[in-house]
Amino acid sequence: MAPDDARQDTALLMDLLREATAGRGRIALVTGAVATGKSELLHDFADRALDQGALPLSATGSRAERDLPFGVLSQLAQNAPTDEHRAATLDLLREGARTPSPGAESFEPVNARLVDALCAVLRELSERRPLVIAVDDVHHADHASQLCLSYLARRVKYARIMLVLSAPDHCAHPQDVLRTEVQRQPHCRQVRLAHLSAEGVAARVRERAGGQAAGFFATRCHELSGGNRLLADAALEDLGATGEPGERYADAVLACLQRADPGLLPMARALAVMGEPGAAGRLLGQGEAATARAVRALTGAGLLAGGRFRHQVAASAVLAGLDGGELAALHRRAAELTYLESAPAAVVAGHLLRTGRAGDPWALSVLEEAAKQALRDDGVESAIEYLTLAWQECRDERRRARIATTLVRAKWRIDPGTPPGHLAELTELTEALRHGHLGDGDAVVLARALLWHGHAAEARDVLSRLGGREELDREAVVELEAARAWLRSSWPAFLPHLPEPMPEQASAVARSLGGDRRLESADALASTLREGPQEELVTAAERILRGSRLDEMSMDTVECALLTLIYSDRADRAVTWCDAFVAEAADRHAPSRQARLSAIRAEIALRRGDLAAAARDAQRALELISPESWGVAIGAPLGILLTAGAAMGRHPDYLPQAALPVPEAMLETRFAAQYLYGKGRFALMSGQPRRALRDLRMCGELTGAWGLDVPEFVPWRLDAAEALIRLGEAEEARGLIEAQLAGCGERSKRVHGMALRLLAAAGEVRHRVMLLRRAADLLQAGGDRYEHARALVDLTEAYHAIGEHRRAGMLGGRAGALARECHADSLLRSPSRGAIAVTSSARHHGRVSHGHGADGTRNGTPEAAATLSEAEHRVAALAAEGYSNREISGKLFITVSTVEQHLTRIYRKLDVSRRRDLPAGLSGGS
Numbered sequence: 001m002a003p004d005d006a007r008q009d010t011a012l013l014m015d016l017l018r019e020a021t022a023g024r025g026r027i028a029l030v031t032g033a034v035a036t037g038k039s040e041l042l043h044d045f046a047d048r049a050l051d052q053g054a055l056p057l058s059a060t061g062s063r064a065e066r067d068l069p070f071g072v073l074s075q076l077a078q079n080a081p082t083d084e085h086r087a088a089t090l091d092l093l094r095e096g097a098r099t100p101s102p103g104a105e106s107f108e109p110v111n112a113r114l115v116d117a118l119c120a121v122l123r124e125l126s127e128r129r130p131l132v133i134a135v136d137d138v139h140h141a142d143h144a145s146q147l148c149l150s151y152l153a154r155r156v157k158y159a160r161i162m163l164v165l166s167a168p169d170h171c172a173h174p175q176d177v178l179r180t181e182v183q184r185q186p187h188c189r190q191v192r193l194a195h196l197s198a199e200g201v202a203a204r205v206r207e208r209a210g211g212q213a214a215g216f217f218a219t220r221c222h223e224l225s226g227g228n229r230l231l232a233d234a235a236l237e238d239l240g241a242t243g244e245p246g247e248r249y250a251d252a253v254l255a256c257l258q259r260a261d262p263g264l265l266p267m268a269r270a271l272a273v274m275g276e277p278g279a280a281g282r283l284l285g286q287g288e289a290a291t292a293r294a295v296r297a298l299t300g301a302g303l304l305a306g307g308r309f310r311h312q313v314a315a316s317a318v319l320a321g322l323d324g325g326e327l328a329a330l331h332r333r334a335a336e337l338t339y340l341e342s343a344p345a346a347v348v349a350g351h352l353l354r355t356g357r358a359g360d361p362w363a364l365s366v367l368e369e370a371a372k373q374a375l376r377d378d379g380v381e382s383a384i385e386y387l388t389l390a391w392q393e394c395r396d397e398r399r400r401a402r403i404a405t406t407l408v409r410a411k412w413r414i415d416p417g418t419p420p421g422h423l424a425e426l427t428e429l430t431e432a433l434r435h436g437h438l439g440d441g442d443a444v445v446l447a448r449a450l451l452w453h454g455h456a457a458e459a460r461d462v463l464s465r466l467g468g469r470e471e472l473d474r475e476a477v478v479e480l481e482a483a484r485a486w487l488r489s490s491w492p493a494f495l496p497h498l499p500e501p502m503p504e505q506a507s508a509v510a511r512s513l514g515g516d517r518r519l520e521s522a523d524a525l526a527s528t529l530r531e532g533p534q535e536e537l538v539t540a541a542e543r544i545l546r547g548s549r550l551d552e553m554s555m556d557t558v559e560c561a562l563l564t565l566i567y568s569d570r571a572d573r574a575v576t577w578c579d580a581f582v583a584e585a586a587d588r589h590a591p592s593r594q595a596r597l598s599a600i601r602a603e604i605a606l607r608r609g610d611l612a613a614a615a616r617d618a619q620r621a622l623e624l625i626s627p628e629s630w631g632v633a634i635g636a637p638l639g640i641l642l643t644a645g646a647a648m649g650r651h652p653d654y655l656p657q658a659a660l661p662v663p664e665a666m667l668e669t670r671f672a673a674q675y676l677y678g679k680g681r682f683a684l685m686s687g688q689p690r691r692a693l694r695d696l697r698m699c700g701e702l703t704g705a706w707g708l709d710v711p712e713f714v715p716w717r718l719d720a721a722e723a724l725i726r727l728g729e730a731e732e733a734r735g736l737i738e739a740q741l742a743g744c745g746e747r748s749k750r751v752h753g754m755a756l757r758l759l760a761a762a763g764e765v766r767h768r769v770m771l772l773r774r775a776a777d778l779l780q781a782g783g784d785r786y787e788h789a790r791a792l793v794d795l796t797e798a799y800h801a802i803g804e805h806r807r808a809g810m811l812g813g814r815a816g817a818l819a820r821e822c823h824a825d826s827l828l829r830s831p832s833r834g835a836i837a838v839t840s841s842a843r844h845h846g847r848v849s850h851g852h853g854a855d856g857t858r859n860g861t862p863e864a865a866a867t868l869s870e871a872e873h874r875v876a877a878l879a880a881e882g883y884s885n886r887e888i889s890g891k892l893f894i895t896v897s898t899v900e901q902h903l904t905r906i907y908r909k910l911d912v913s914r915r916r917d918l919p920a921g922l923s924g925g926s
Contacts, residue, residue: 195227228302639678
């Protein structure tokens, strides 16, 4: 109802009052749904009547006082204007209280004299002064008062009395006899109130919250209230406080139900449980007509829209009044009903969760089916809830073990180390295996879970039990083959403990798994780590990634394929795939997968020389799941984080990570190599070469023992050689470098370039420039910007060492820019560790010319550079890096004369007069 409507209703009542004042008694019956403003209208009218000289007597019916005889009339008597009238009325009421009250089915009063006397007192009052008798919620008035009011209603037609009564639109209480009697009277007028329109709610919001907030809240308040004033006001308070419906809104919902027909509460609760009217009616066992009436009443009260509560807060509030047993019983009936009606498994399972019981066989089946669907649709948290209840309620040991295995797999997707229940389930599965209640395939899954947590002895015990079987089931053989492929690349030392199936059985399974992505991907990674990069394995990895999604079984598949690309020096190809899978894992709300993929993305960033991104992704991997949850695999993200932190020169920031405890069993896994390599790099960059050498040699011993000693994985020999150079053991260092070069040849531009850089550091000064130029070319082609920057920094110093200060100055700007781009602050401030403060060094030697800016960069603009032809750009780039005309001629396979002609045009276009003034941004290769 809008403000204009309210004014019209008040005006109508005032017109009726004028007629009553003139001696023509009137009755106004004000009706409407809950919270349509009936009470507000009666109170406002009473005040106006008093201003017009009438005497208002007010009372309010109450459900709590329905059995108190003459309770409403007692309220009216309290407002009598003189002691004489009040005393007379109260005496009559006391006499009435002693008189047996008529039954609810009776209409005529037992003591007509008493009623007549009460009415006579009120008529006598009206002769002195117009009388307004206003009774709010008259449907809650006691029966005796209702009879008196109906008696009076028939006798006010020619008295100066106006009766104003309010009641809801629909009331099914058997004592509500007054309305029918009153509506029959010719001098009765009905005033029906409605809820506020959207404009009315907006006006109410402006009045209470101010104009500025009205536009923001009005629409939302109307959606939550349907125009119900009580709900709209409560919603406004909550929205202003928290932005969402809350406690005040919930209280208003309950207040509306308390003021409505008591028979509506069961339907409201059934709707809160079932969600829609038809199902709610069936839950209560009532017919369609009764259900429709109740839904209309609740909708009219503003509580429902489209047969549903306007907000979940309302549904929760309705159920909050039930104790735990009552609510569980309601959901139990709902579970049975929905199961019998073949509702979706998730719907039935949701009710079972709220009962906390699932003892019936059908209930366990429903929970397992709902979990299966939830896992398929990425509802992992819901699946865990279903499986946990099924596991707790199941009494069949074999079935309970099967459920526990599925539960472990589901929890693995969120957090491999969920404490404490996860390990409790693993322990129970171990017990189930001992008692013969665990399937062979589930036993292999259990063994892998135990290995992840570093429980190698327990895993060996599980697998030894399988080894004693004459024949394993097919699922077990499949899981064993998958485990074997994973162990080859991740835990080679454990391979001897894996049982071998019967030859004919293994052969049959192998044929059936010929195209299994999980096995193919794991084999590709194992082969890459053992034999080095192979083009056919790179092709296979990309084909596997194209056909993979992060469903229940594919995380290992995706991980192995991505690592195959990385350890084949294809980090540039891996990055796009990895980013796509990271986004998919986030969409699927799978923190465990996000963490493992973040660690892979960190390794990609590290190999591309993006140190800040590598540290950020490695740190995120350690935050998405706890270090404990990483189990033995923690060596991967931790090693990457330490390597990146050291390269950035931020050793103090990463000391806590360097001190993190790791599982002892990790030293038997591939992840130990990554961890020891990272620790070694961290120690080396922080000025501790002896400690670094210990970690790096141990890394080499382990990878050699496991057959995983390929330089593309961890080039430990090169960092050990750098540690030896710092310790003055150049000859031994050269031996390690040459061994590394022999091991990788030229198949890895990145490792080859890193080796040549260190060979230059260990060799004679006169050979360094040639080696470092070659190293810089290889590292730029290999895509590792950090190692490329290291080579350029060393090349700058090598030029200084042989007196080529002009070239050193020209190259120094580029080296510094690349180091800053990588966030490799260590290269800019640590000359004692194979890096120099490039700009400072150049200035110290007096080589910042008038053609350079304050930061050592050359003049020239990108716009001018854009005017160069492709051939001119290639010549300019090499010239800017300090190459002579003859060297440029050799690199580009053109004559020296052609180089000179190109340079003449380049100088003119860029408005420079000499080689050293060429812009640094032209550099495109070494």
